[in-house]
Amino acid sequence: ALDQLDHHLGMQLATFTHPVLGRSTLNIGVIRGGSRPNIIPALAEAELDIRITPSLTAAGGALKLLMETLEFHDLPVEVVNPHENPPMETAPEHPMIARLLETSNITKLAGAPWFSDAAHLARGGIPSICIGPGSISQAHTADEFIETDALESGAAFFSRFIRSLTS
Template sequence: KLTRALDQLDHHLGSQLATFTHPVLGRSTMNVGVIRGGSRPNIVPDRAEAEIDIRITPALAAAGGALKLLGETIEFHALPVEIVNPHENPPMETDPDHPVIRALLATDSRTKLAGAPWFSDAAHLSDGGIPSICIGPGSIDQAHTIDEFIRISDLREGAEFFSAFIAGLKRG
């Protein structure tokens, strides 16, 4: 039952999520990252669980959020699933004209504005009215991996960048 329900959810919710777009972040997405159920391949499980991750754009948040849309989709299509232990993180967006962002961009001509579809705790600060950014040395490709690392050269370059940034704040 769960796999069929997830397939229906992916079909119906996926098309709805595609309408919540952002010029930098793209569209809201859904991923079923964990499925648990059963004890043996020849026994039909009495229950199964799935963990779903929905990436929320500012447009989806403004429309009521992912949990609202997920619940409405489940109810409308009478899917045999229930939402248990929901948790929703806010999206994050800071005005590119904010003085701190302008100062960061002025620190090094190679610095560019970018967005990313991943989550950071900074989103909670932003949601609380504190303008926030995510910036740091290294590559996001190595973050939260089994062999997470940062190259020493990237660490040095990051230290030089932040030193120049702070010096620029003192001057300006």
């Protein structure tokens, strides 16, 4: 069932695109099942990660699309403990973005296909940005770290940025 879900849902998700984030994606990141290699398991579990674009949210969201796909293709899957984190998008014209550009050495805005709790703030109407010191390639790794000079320059930036919001 997982290979069919990956095929059918993956094709549908590919239609929900964003100019910066790309397309919505599906990753079947964890699979558990069975007790021995020579015994067909009666049950298997999988954990899915669907990266959501604003256009998928506008169409009803990933969970809705997942449930419709399971039903349409009659896949023997039960969804347990679903949750859907919203995508986040702050307009480049927002005044907070202008302050960001004025107080940093950033010359180009970028987006990323990962989740941040800032998305919940944005969904609640609080304009949000994600920025910080260090390399995203070090984030969430066994040896996650930030170089001292990056931490110091990050602290200086945040000081300038926060002070600029009061002027």
